[in-house]
Amino acid sequence: MTNREWSLLEPHLPPSGGRGGQWCDHRTVINGILFRVRTGVPWRDLPERYGSWKTIYERHRRWSADGIWDRILRAVQAAAGRVDWSMVGIDSTSCRAHQHAAGARKTKPRVPKKRTTPRNHRPDEGLGRSRGGLTCKIHLAGEGGCRPLALLLTPGQWGDAPQMIEVLDRIWVPRPLGGRPRTRPDHVSGDKAYSSRRNRRYLRRRSIKHTIPEPKDQRAHRRRRGSAGGRPTGFDREHYRRRNEVERTINRLKNSRAVATRYDKRAYVFHGTVTSAAIRLWLRP
Known part of the structure; x- marks a missing residue:
């Protein structure tokens, strides 16, 4: 990390003195974690300049288990103070799991x-x-600034539409000047995979404008039902052109090799890996 990135991150880290003794220097350990996330190397192959690989792995695992990475992400989002709420895109991406990610006891x-x-x-x-x-x-x-607001992990064969509500419910950005955290975007966009009556009802109930195209089969089914099928869904092509922003966000996130390919055996550890990569995107100018 650069000195600028460290100055933005340091105020939101846990105190260096914990139970049982003093933690190693946060900056050195976090640099080791980010090096592994970026390159995807095994923990044991981390360069010696970052210190003991076991110390780095245990710090990452504990912070993933305790939700500390999630709290740091929210704090960094609040400190950024320049979240583009005008258009929030929803999308998903599949990650191939390495053989090292298999074998955990279910x-x-x-x-x-x-x-x-x-x-x-x-x-x-x-x-x-x-x-x-x-x-x-x-x-x-x-x-809109191509940075992730909320994350959710599922098995690769799960559909996109059933997960949209849970992803939106995970948006929780504290306000810099105090008050209730912001959880509702101004506009939401998604592809045809997110078109469902359940999702549209949820967005209307929260007064969130949305641009989600309707698939041909759903459109034909609605027309066959006549007046009982409801009104046609609105679609704005100008708003839909901004869907590339969430796709660019995924591309930036998967520049980290440990995100593009899953090497972590436990899901909560991989969630921490993806979250730490998202934090790095928020720290960049």
Whole structure:
């Protein structure tokens, strides 16, 4: 990280003194985490200048389990103060899972007496099988400046439309001057995969304008029902042209090799990997 990026990130990090002793220097460890996220190298192959690989991995794993990466992302979004709410795009991308990501024990989530289940824990570990092998899907909402607002992981074979509401519900950006966090964009755009009566009802209930094209089969079904099928859905081509912003957000996110290919065995660790890559996008000018 540059000195400018570190000055923006440092105020939002946990205190360096924790239970059991003093943590290693945050900047050195985070640089090691970002190096691994960018290059996708195994943790054991991290350069020695970042210190012990086990220290770096354990810091990343603990922050992923405790939701610290999520809190840092929200703090950085609030500090940026230049979120483009005029158009928020919804889209998803599939990530091929490396063989190192397979083999985790799939057990039912349980809450032990002393330690709680990690955040973003999935009993299926967010892995799905397809003809090409194991895949994982990242659903995200991106703002007009090509930066992610919210993330969600699912197995690769899951559809896009059922996940739209949960992704939008994860948008939670604190206001720099105080007050209730902002959770509602001005306008939402999505492709045909997100067209459903459930999603449109949700957007209308929250008074969110939206541009989502209607597939031919849904249009034909609505016409066959006559007046019971409801009114035609509105579609603005000028607004839909901005859909490339969320696609560019995905491209920028997948420049990190550890995001484009999933190497993490646990879903909550991979969620932390994607979130740390998103934080880096928010720190850049």
